[in-house]
Amino acid sequence: MYQIVISGGAGFIGSHLCKKLLNEGNTIYCIDNFISGSRTNVEGLRDNPKFHLIEHDVSQPLSTISDRFGDIQYIFHLASPASPNKKSERSYINHPIETMLSNSIGTYYLLQLAKEKNAKFLFASTSEVYGNPSVSPQAETYFGNVNPNGIRSVYDEAKRFGEAMTWSFRRVQGVDARIIRIFNTYGPFMLKDDGRVVSTFINQALDGVPLTIFGDGKQTRSFCYVDDMVDGIMKAMFVDGTNGQVMNLGNPDERSVAEIATIVKDLVGKSVEIVHEELPEDDPMQRKPDISKVKSLLQWEPKITLEEGLRKTIDYFRNA
Numbered sequence: 250m251y252q253i254v255i256s257g258g259a260g261f262i263g264s265h266l267c268k269k270l271l272n273e274g275n276t277i278y279c280i281d282n283f284i285s286g287s288r289t290n291v292e293g294l295r296d297n298p299k300f301h302l303i304e305h306d307v308s309q310p311l312s313t314i315s316d317r318f319g320d321i322q323y324i325f326h327l328a329s330p331a332s333p334n335k336k337s338e339r340s341y342i343n344h345p346i347e348t349m350l351s352n353s354i355g356t357y358y359l360l361q362l363a364k365e366k367n368a369k370f371l372f373a374s375t376s377e378v379y380g381n382p383s384v385s386p387q388a389e390t391y392f393g394n395v396n397p398n399g400i401r402s403v404y405d406e407a408k409r410f411g412e413a414m415t416w417s418f419r420r421v422q423g424v425d426a427r428i429i430r431i432f433n434t435y436g437p438f439m440l441k442d443d444g445r446v447v448s449t450f451i452n453q454a455l456d457g458v459p460l461t462i463f464g465d466g467k468q469t470r471s472f473c474y475v476d477d478m479v480d481g482i483m484k485a486m487f488v489d490g491t492n493g494q495v496m497n498l499g500n501p502d503e504r505s506v507a508e509i510a511t512i513v514k515d516l517v518g519k520s521v522e523i524v525h526e527e528l529p530e531d532d533p534m535q536r537k538p539d540i541s542k543v544k545s546l547l548q549w550e551p552k553i554t555l556e557e558g559l560r561k562t563i564d565y566f567r568n569a
């Protein structure tokens with residue numbers, strides 16, 4: 250069994266990853282400053298003596314906390330606000346500088362730790378590095394179409410910088426590192442106000458208010474259920490041959506936003522209207538991962554259908 254650092258472990262995806270790795274008997278050092286996650290996400294893990302919750306901002310030097318852990322074999326760097334919702338207190342739009350620092354200086358400090366401990370490193374990047382893509386589906390070889398100073402650039406460009414930093418440590422310092430590009434993920438423990446279509450539609454349908462579609466609803470999204478994502482993240486770290494690989498992780502099942510609205514409405518079972526509003530700035534028109542690389546490299550592909558995942562997520566939102 251291993252000693253593992255997970256930055257952002259009190260967030261949506263991180264908390265599921267902590268749980269899964271703890272269940273396998275590993276010791277987890279979860280580093281989080283709760284800027285967009287919360288203690289309640291990991292409340293159920295606090296009784297496990299192998300779970301260590303360390304409140305710390307990864308964009309500050311780790312020397313103040315490094316005496317809390319001894320040997321470490323793996324570092325998963327997930328710490329970053331991830332929601333684009335300008336109305337949410339926890340979004341990267343409302344924490345632009347913190348977001349840039351977690352993915353830049355935070356990545357630098359965690360890579361230094363990886364170098365010092367001879368630990369394997371994984372950087373959680375995003376499909377947003379592809380920006381508003383001119384090709385679909387997006388393969389890892391696509392360089393992207395990112396607006397460098399648009400409202401979302403604080404996130405997109407920070408992740409691009411984080412990727413470059415990760416590769417620099419690999420090339421120059423010999424750190425064993427991999428990059429995953431996560432596409433839209435959903436499921437229990439996601440932020441209720443993350444502003445993405447799944448949570449927005451579920452909230453609206455449960456509240457019995459009209460579902461709002463931005464634009465004509467023909468823009469597409471593909472959503473990966475969190476259990477599938479965590480399985481993919483673990484494989485990206487633990488499968489042999491992933492050092493130096495950039496890997497898309499997501500579900501290629503592409504649906505239009507209008508179709509997703511109808512499915513959510515039907516699953517919640519309330520008769521609500523669907524209305525249209527103006528498309529926000531930099532809202533991508535198309536998002537679909539090409540996962541052929543990870544299918545062969547990791548033997549991974551999502552198993553949970555959109556309908557099944559939405560049902561579980563709606564149950565969670567009903568009781569949250």
Ligand SMILES: NC(=O)c1ccc[n+]([C@@H]2O[C@H](COP(=O)([O-])OP(=O)(O)OC[C@H]3O[C@@H](n4cnc5c(N)ncnc54)[C@H](O)[C@@H]3O)[C@@H](O)[C@H]2O)c1
Nearest residue numbers: 257259260261262281282283284285286306307328329434
């Ligand atoms: N959820 C998605 O669909 C999605 C898509 C693409 C990429 N990602 C990436 O996956 C990772 C996890 O996303 P998530 O959806 O779980 O988001 P989240 O906001 O729920 O989790 C991120 C966690 O990182 C913590 N954090 C942020 N900045 C920090 C800092 N400076 N120091 C310490 N902790 C810090 C937050 O408090 C939170 O607990 C992020 O890096 C995100 O960019 C997520």
